[in-house]
Amino acid sequence: MDLWDRVRGREHPLLPPRRYRRFIGNGDFLKVGREITAYMRDELGMGPGHDVLDAGCGAGRIAVPLTDVLTEGSYLGFDIVPHAIDWCGRTITPRHPNFRFEHVDIHQEIYNPEGTLSSADFRFPAEDAAFDIAALIGLISHLRPAEMENYLAESARVLRPGGQCFATAYLVDDAVAANIVRGETAFSFTHDHGDYYVHSETEPTYAIAYRLEHILSVAARHGLRMRRDPSPGTWGVSTRRPASMDLLVLERA
Template identity: 45%
Template structure:
């Protein structure tokens, strides 16, 4: 596959027509009856809760090929930003959603306001240690074992997760994702890929909040004056290599507009497929 095709082609043909996708995202955006937390309760993610969720529903379908009958795992589900719009797409009989997060408040809200209405949506707190979100956690990210059987999910979501993970934990997460994905299942991941254009700020329009600087000789880029894991970028190629080592094949890599170039999404999007039946 050429670089141009890799950067622009969808992973698979969208499972529903474009007019249906547009109708779904508009319906999510304007449905005032959908659960929504108060602004004081939202502890992660910028932007409008409903608008961001609707946008990503479209990305999951168009770029990730998400089907209504898929079994979905949302790693770092927070307070339901991705779960709420997915309630309007996943088939209540065939589709299934599991969300995990280390923050009790988000899990409690999702269990209270989403699961009673949508019983195929379940949420679980996983006490993973993280210096920003769960500093007293008992499970080291280096020893992560997701509480699910092998080959249990068709679609795994990691939005704004590797943007807060040190590099020695990234491969651990990705190997666990490969373990739980079915053959042909997909990982949908967002990241900050620091390519030449981003590192040099070639257009002068890079998001000023992301004035990344390299951390020594390693692959990481941090934002000065912020906690190390507040926003983390990686050298272009680092995540591709980590995915390959985990047994996942990159099928789409679409660079976002945070670097100052035109794109239909903010962070960079990588979709990877589980090709084998096991390691």
């Protein structure tokens, strides 16, 4: 398929090969990335001079459209998948030197089973108060509670006062919890642990949903507060797929 793409000519010079896109999630790579970037611009006020950290950047799904936005600021993306980071470093950084990518060798059962670091105490490769926005796109759904808390704590550490943590997640309120019990959600989270739900006990990091109040309580411990009500996705109210995740914006005090 990559060869066929090359023969036809790619839609975008920074579109990564299909083999690097397959672990990122459903949907059109460029379309989804542009939609996320548009939300960051319109709802978070992101502008050309902002500094953005992208935790779990994958093969650059938001980095690619951000190259058209962050013309004066900077971008740092890190991920546990080495070939994705290698591709981004070889392809994006030479064209946009203000975009940097780092591989972090975090252990993850599905994507990096040989990793040596732990998500529960991993330190983001960034200085304190260095960024205006920290993006956790499609990441919280793969983090256990202690890991999720560490990533929120690290997001708070690297954000400047007034900076924003933008996350997508499976958020559960009472209505969604009732839908989960009835099997009326796009993804099944049948293992209820109180503050969070898992899709599979044998592979818990495959998909995790969190009670909204639990995430907000954890965020508050680290100086993050909800800036606005979450923008609900479709996963919790319908069995129809493809389904979107919820959008959460937290602000650094």
